Amino acid sequence: MRKWLEPVITAWTGIATHKLRSFLTTLGIVIGVAAVITLMSVGKGAEAQILANIKSLGSNLITIYPGAIMAFGVRGGASQTLTIQDAEAISQQVPYISAVAPAYSSRLQLIAGNKNTNAQVTGTTPQYLAVNNLKVAQGSFFTDDDYQRGNKVVVLGATVAEDLFAGTSPIGQQIRMGTVIARVIGVLESKGAMFGSPDEAVLMPLTAMQQAVAQPRTPQGGKIVSSISLTVTDEKYTEEVIASIKSLLRTRHKLSDFAEDDFNIMSTEQLASTLSEAIGTMTLLLGAIAAISLLVGGIGVMNIMLVSVLERTREIGIRKALGAKERDIWGQFLIEAAMLCLAGGIIGVILGWSVAFIIRSTGTMTTLVTADIVFLAVSVSVGIGLFFGFYPAWNASRLNPIEALRAE
Amino acid sequence: MIRLENITKTYRMGKQELTVLSGISLEVQKGELVAIMGPSGSGKTTLLNIIGCLDSPTSGKYVLDGREVSQLKGSELAEVRGRKIGFVFQSFNLLPRLSALANVELGMRYAGGIERRRAIEALSRVGLGDRLHHKPTELSGGEQQRVAIARALVKNPPLILADEPTGNLDSRAGAEVLSILKSLHAEQGITLIMITHDPNVARHCQRIIHLRDGQVVREERP
Secondary structure (H helix, E strand, O other): OOOOHHHHHHHHHHHHHOHHHHHHHHHHHHHHHHHHHHHHHHHHHHHHHHHHHHHHOOOOEEEEEEOEEOHHHOEEOOOOOOEHHHHHHHHHHOOOEEEEEEEEEEEEEEEEOOEEEEEEEEEEOOOHHHHOOOOEEEEOOOOHHHHHHOOOEEEEOHHHHHHHOOOOOOOOOEEEEOOEEEEEEEEEOOOOOOOOOHHHOEEEEHHHHHHHOOOOEOOOOOEEOOEEEEEEOOHHHHHHHHHHHHHHHHHHOOOOOOOOOOEEEEEHHHHHHHHHHHHHHHHHHHHHHHHHHHHHHHHHHHHHHHHHHHHOHHHHHHHHHOOOOHHHHHHHHHHHHHHHHHHHHHHHHHHHHHHHHHHHHHOOOOOOOOHHHHHHHHHHHHHHHHHHHHHHHHHHHOOOHHHHHHOO | OEEEEEEEEEEEEOOEEEEEEEEEEEEEOOOOEEEEEOOOOOOHHHHHHHHOOOOOOOEEEEEEOOEEOOOOOHHHHHHHHHHHEEEEOOOOOOOOOOOHHHHHHHHHHOOOOOOHHHHHHHHHHOOOOOOOOOOHHHOOHHHHHHHHHHHHHOOOOOEEEEEOOOOOOOHHHHHHHHHHHHHHHHHHOOEEEEEOOOHHHHOOOOEEEEEEOOEEEEEEOO
16 A cells, blocks of 8 residues: 555545534535635626627727716716717827717607507617627618618617517518607617617617707707717727827817816727726625635534544544654644545535536526636635644644543 | 663642652563563553653653663654554554454554555464454454554564553453463564563563562562
8 A cells, every 4th residue: 555545544534434524514615615616607707798798899999978987987977068070070080990970869769559668769870880890680770871861760679679579570660759750671680788788779860860859969059969989990099099089079178188078988998897807806705705604614624623633532642652653643634624625625616516507507697617716716625624624633643642542 | 672770750740749650770681571560550551651652751761672762752752662662552442443454554554554464464363364354343352452462563563562451351361362472472572561460460471570659679580
């Protein structure tokens, strides 16, 4: 028998002797590790999904919103400062821009036949399709010609189309929004995204939109828009483009050097990094909460190891009489604690993974188990075993052999 | 083999000092069979513990097999115990969860490593070749003590120490155990020191050392 194997076998015998007790001790670690894995996988899954959604918005996308920037990317105020003229100026004066799409949105009641729904109707330009990385599933998008003439045509998001025209083809059908009757010419391809989903969108030429709702104007007479989105020809120009737009808009809005921006420029990259940072923090928080149960499990291991040492005082005396050194005894109990926790860690990983898998299969949440979480959870659990096994093992190793032999 | 010079052992109990051994000088030759007798509290077990390197003397010099061991520390003493000394206890001290074979193998565990073949040989030597896989609770007292002897014997130590090896056994089992110990001594030349209360057991030894109040009061050679 190999020499390094003997302490492991001894430790295993110690564990196997008290099966139920070892199982219950391990359970604390199992639950802790499983909780860490499950919660972290939910967090990671959410992060991955949101990043994918943002990517699907188009990676070169820059969006300008009116209003001052606030902490954590939350826009404050309801200022109406962006105008169609701003969009035109940007399109003409800022380099490296492939398309600009100003948009004005308003919530309207849509009626088609006997069905109706409330939707965010967006008036925009034909460039909107390309800028926002959208595709048309049925029919077509409105053209420059529709835009120039102010034709009352709409393109529906997949969900809206389903709500209003369940089962039948919406192309060519009419819907009523307020006083305006518009003809459906296309349906967007579903993205199934959670974030700013185009599935809920109703798009029409901004010129036609102006007939349905009164588009507000600035004191200077500019037609106000809700946002201006644009795409950069290449990702590497993003920073430069943002800077150019910023200075152009500040000049156009006649802001003094000390005034804050009255608009907010957001690129997809910024959005992605802001969101993934926020989710990362939340994932960490979830993990930390789960880690507390791991700590409690570790204390359970220590407790049982102390009992076990006490119970096996005589055994320790016998081993010492047979020539066991302090480090032999110390090693025996430490390995035992580490094995308990390793087993707990492995079972916990399997359990946590299964739970993550079940959550994913039920479709409630996306989960993602990554190798680093598994590695972390298992090594932390072994670390806990070593940490909480240290004191009991040290106690055992320091027993006086004569007194230990006398113990009952 | 063993040379004790003026060994004392004092235990401190609060403010009082309790002298258990007061100046014992003793020599045991290689291959001797020695009995230690004396009333309870005369220091027999303490003396055996010191000889067995389970305990260190308060003062005095102890030379075992040419090496002074009285000043050694914990792990060095453990090393000496592992290599040189086999113990047989009155209460057997087998691990109840392990089979006879595993208990005997444990005797090698801290003394160079386990060899199953030798463990089986040692058990056969004490007449338990057919009881390898029995747990201690499935064995009689005499058999358990024979397993303990096999455990002491398996690492082939020059010295075996037995603390009332027949004390917990009936006379028949005691006689069996005694004859095994005697044959080990006779055939393998192992030095054997045993504590006993029983003059009939002591009679079998070459030398009887009488202790009283922590001192050697008399020696006899039956």
